[in-house]
Amino acid sequence: MKNHSFLTPGILAIGLLLTGCAGESTSDTSNEGGEDSTQISFIHWRGEDKAVLDDIIAQFEEENPDISVEMTIYPSEQYQATGQRLLQDGSTGDVFTSFPGAQFEAIASAGLFEDLSGEDFVSNFDEELITVGQKDEAQLALPYQLVFNMPVYNKGMFEELGLEVPKSWTEFQEMADTLLENDITPIAFPGADIGPNQFMNSMMMNNAPDEDIFEKLQNGEETLTNEWWVKTLEDFQLLEQNGYIQDDALGTSQDSAMAMVANEEAAMLATGSYHMSALLGLNPDLQLDLMAPITVEESEAVYEGINTATFMLAVNSQSEKKEQAKEFIAFLSQPEIASQYANETGQHLTVNDVEYESEVLQNTAYWIDERTTRFQPRFLITNAQIEAAVLGSIENVLGGADPMTAAEEAQQLVDENRE
Amino acid sequence: MKISKSIYLFFLPGLLLYAIFFIYPTISALFYSFTDWDGLSQSFQFVGISNYERAFTGDTIFRKSIGNNLKFMLVVVVFQTLIALAFALIVLKNNKTTIFLRALYFFPTILSSVSVAFIWSFIYDPSLGILNQVLELVGLGFLAQNWLGNADIAIYSLAVTQVWFHAGQMLIIFVAGLQAIPDELYEVAKIEGANKWQTFRTVTWPLLAPSATIVIAYTTIQSFKAFDLVFAMTGGGPNNSTEIVATYIFDIAFRSYQFGYASAISVIFMIIIAIITFLQFKALRSDRISY
Numbered sequence: 001m002k003n004h005s006f007l008t009p010g011i012l013a014i015g016l017l018l019t020g021c022a023g024e025s026t027s028d029t030s031n032e033g034g035e036d037s038t039q040i041s042f043i044h045w046r047g048e049d050k051a052v053l054d055d056i057i058a059q060f061e062e063e064n065p066d067i068s069v070e071m072t073i074y075p076s077e078q079y080q081a082t083g084q085r086l087l088q089d090g091s092t093g094d095v096f097t098s099f100p101g102a103q104f105e106a107i108a109s110a111g112l113f114e115d116l117s118g119e120d121f122v123s124n125f126d127e128e129l130i131t132v133g134q135k136d137e138a139q140l141a142l143p144y145q146l147v148f149n150m151p152v153y154n155k156g157m158f159e160e161l162g163l164e165v166p167k168s169w170t171e172f173q174e175m176a177d178t179l180l181e182n183d184i185t186p187i188a189f190p191g192a193d194i195g196p197n198q199f200m201n202s203m204m205m206n207n208a209p210d211e212d213i214f215e216k217l218q219n220g221e222e223t224l225t226n227e228w229w230v231k232t233l234e235d236f237q238l239l240e241q242n243g244y245i246q247d248d249a250l251g252t253s254q255d256s257a258m259a260m261v262a263n264e265e266a267a268m269l270a271t272g273s274y275h276m277s278a279l280l281g282l283n284p285d286l287q288l289d290l291m292a293p294i295t296v297e298e299s300e301a302v303y304e305g306i307n308t309a310t311f312m313l314a315v316n317s318q319s320e321k322k323e324q325a326k327e328f329i330a331f332l333s334q335p336e337i338a339s340q341y342a343n344e345t346g347q348h349l350t351v352n353d354v355e356y357e358s359e360v361l362q363n364t365a366y367w368i369d370e371r372t373t374r375f376q377p378r379f380l381i382t383n384a385q386i387e388a389a390v391l392g393s394i395e396n397v398l399g400g401a402d403p404m405t406a407a408e409e410a411q412q413l414v415d416e417n418r419e
Numbered sequence: 420m421k422i423s424k425s426i427y428l429f430f431l432p433g434l435l436l437y438a439i440f441f442i443y444p445t446i447s448a449l450f451y452s453f454t455d456w457d458g459l460s461q462s463f464q465f466v467g468i469s470n471y472e473r474a475f476t477g478d479t480i481f482r483k484s485i486g487n488n489l490k491f492m493l494v495v496v497v498f499q500t501l502i503a504l505a506f507a508l509i510v511l512k513n514n515k516t517t518i519f520l521r522a523l524y525f526f527p528t529i530l531s532s533v534s535v536a537f538i539w540s541f542i543y544d545p546s547l548g549i550l551n552q553v554l555e556l557v558g559l560g561f562l563a564q565n566w567l568g569n570a571d572i573a574i575y576s577l578a579v580t581q582v583w584f585h586a587g588q589m590l591i592i593f594v595a596g597l598q599a600i601p602d603e604l605y606e607v608a609k610i611e612g613a614n615k616w617q618t619f620r621t622v623t624w625p626l627l628a629p630s631a632t633i634v635i636a637y638t639t640i641q642s643f644k645a646f647d648l649v650f651a652m653t654g655g656g657p658n659n660s661t662e663i664v665a666t667y668i669f670d671i672a673f674r675s676y677q678f679g680y681a682s683a684i685s686v687i688f689m690i691i692i693a694i695i696t697f698l699q700f701k702a703l704r705s706d707r708i709s710y
Binding site for chain 2: 081085087088106111112249250256259385396399412416
């Protein structure tokens, strides 16, 4: 075993060069605490949340005059390339954020998460929605923002056309045919960017209801050439061949797909709840809700939708200010603060007793408690190369490949990258 | 004349920067390439040459990314060089129009890669993009394509963007090279009765060889390193069809947390670029003529 901390500057240099030195933003809202104040560093990539977090930090500092928070926001890719490497020496990122999945696993393996099990503020969160931040029975990170990454649909359009939310794959196809008859593209699919990695979740959730399916794939107990994945690819092929997604879907960006839904050229947007606010910004007259395709018969359906955490809050195990860092997370988990964050960002949260003010958040909040949703399977692929192989097979099929051939090619990549 | 030893101090700032930003990362990469370091942990194991073995024998995407890089490089080197040369010949003489045109052709070079990626992603968009719309408008709708979404052509679409982005830069090098050719040689060629093509082949091109060497070598290296444009426009997709080595290294290092393996690929990549550049220099050097 070798210690390599002397090489960290070199790694940071490479990372900065690769990410083009995209600029991070740093906020230090107050220093009224003066010399007695302990400053903690909070790093994340959520640039769009800066304003609300600045305000929340100001409130935190008012309530805790002996603690100040320096918030540094990195562009997402730069955060991956360099930001989290700063965690190693403990001087940066006393509080930091992590994606679930491969990033969480890597940070956990490096021992950079402080175990938050037993902290009082953990009980402020919905226990069913924070399991993704657990490893080896320890609560290493706390999912904060709750997103339903399943298609958003135009509820008003459905009502006008007399369409019901389909409960089976047969009904889904009938619904899509009706939309096509009315010159409406059933699904706007942003295949050029986030489409495959978002839509794969709801397309496979009932084809492979086993939540350990990707763990089994990674350890060799399952393969992509088995029925659960080949059927998923066949379902994608059907969507493409029947015109249920728009032509040239693999070249369509999320902006273009959103425009299709906002202009009512398409009925569904194959991304997630996080786009609802933006869609309403483009067309305030839309009535929106969420709907995942049920790709099996009604009696076989286990799940109705997908949930995920876009980011998880964590305390750096290398930090010398862990108690202050925990104070900050405790503050963020207070219902009134969480409510402010939720309403100003237009997103649901994993925190209990949040009061959603906007109509769209209120109207879709029933998905949190009343519907059977599954944590997004993609984030359960902890090997990023295997994840890329899985997603690549979807793109391959949408590009015209036979589903079994695409599955075989992807399985070869899985075999190459299995640890 | 006696040279003071203190003159060597003037080399220090440059040498220091070179050491920090090139020699040190290169040695670090070489060192890590023999380890299994994940980029985050405090420790790692030495794994011998297994990362290199994996790259050469067990990594389909790495081989595919080299293939994509070569396709990208060939298109970019050929078209960027020819277009830059053709435009340089057009704007060679110094007058207001040609100076304006030089500035116009050079303009894309000053844009940031992210801006270029944004502009061209919009141009290529299959439904909203102006390229397909213009093709439809002029009756060439049959040529409309899913430029970035079709795995068979996406890498070439990116190459076109790269040519647009950097041809102006190469044009300036060619203009400088062309303007350095003595007029007397053209006069002699004219007296000898050489036509335009013969003049170009026997006078212009041989004397332009040093500039061409720089342009081709620089374009080659630049096309191998075209990380930002590819990353922003396609992210390597669809289905790895535009994955190039630089984007693959990023994926392996910063998404898969296999820093040791990413370092091994980087070392191989550096050697490939060095070999190709060396061969180009050798080939182009033989074309040089001096009068």
